[in-house]
Amino acid sequence: DAGVTQSPTHLIKTRGQQVTLRCSPISGHKSVSWYQQVLGQGPQFIFQYYEKEERGRGNFPDRFSARQFPNYSSELNVNALLLGDSALYLCASSLEGNEQFFGPGTRLTVL
Amino acid sequence: KQEVTQIPAALSVPEGENLVLNCSFTDSAIYNLQWFRQDPGKGLTSLLLIQSSQREQTSGRLNASLDKSSGRSTLYIAASQPGDSATYLCAVRGGSGGNKLVFGAGTILRVKS
Numbered sequence: 001d002a003g004v005t006q007s008p009t010h011l012i013k014t015r016g017q018q019v020t021l022r023c024s025p026i027s028g029h030k031s032v033s034w035y036q037q038v039l040g041q042g043p044q045f046i047f048q049y050y051e052k053e054e055r056g057r058g059n060f061p062d063r064f065s066a067r068q069f070p071n072y073s074s075e076l077n078v079n080a081l082l083l084g085d086s087a088l089y090l091c092a093s094s095l096e097g098n099e100q101f102f103g104p105g106t107r108l109t110v111l
Numbered sequence: 112k113q114e115v116t117q118i119p120a121a122l123s124v125p126e127g128e129n130l131v132l133n134c135s136f137t138d139s140a141i142y143n144l145q146w147f148r149q150d151p152g153k154g155l156t157s158l159l160l161i162q163s164s165q166r167e168q169t170s171g172r173l174n175a176s177l178d179k180s181s182g183r184s185t186l187y188i189a190a191s192q193p194g195d196s197a198t199y200l201c202a203v204r205g206g207s208g209g210n211k212l213v214f215g216a217g218t219i220l221r222v223k224s
Contacts, residue, residue, distance in 0.1 A: 004154075033210050033212075040216070042115070042200055042202070042216050043202075043212075045212060045213070048209055048211060050210075055210065056211050058211070088152070090155065092210075092212075096210070098160075099157055100145065100212060101157060102156075102157070104153060104154040105153070105154045107152070
């Protein structure tokens, strides 16, 4: 079975722009979560979606939004990019309540 | 608010040594605890998952223990190898529902050949 996939792998944007990151969960997994990992730190929780509904939101500004599609894939959108948004964005999928499996991440650089 | 701390921040050992990585958390009301491995610039690889009702889990040379009442977990790596070099992250899932994981900052492990 394929693992969690994310696209794109790398992305370079300038301040003020908008970005969309994509995630496809492991087949059969209905829960998708997004995390932001700044260099040298552990990942920080941004959102969780289950069955297309938001189940949790971390301490991130409203510039961050997400959605989940009927096939359980998900998108993370970030508007009005700031230099501080530069990070590795990780997506994780799971069967509800169980072990979480992470994708390879999208490296976002904001110039 | 749950906080997770990992000690040491970095560790360098010779090949073949047994080692222990430590993780502590402030709120003992957890649903489960997961240990991950992360290679530089890569995603996270799940190593072991311990449910709150369990005391330990084993996979190959890895053994993870959980003492929920004291808010501690340890990851024991036997007979370390250079390929074990990576950052090891501990994460706890709260008991109040949802899938949110709270991570520690990680332990950077280097195994010298």
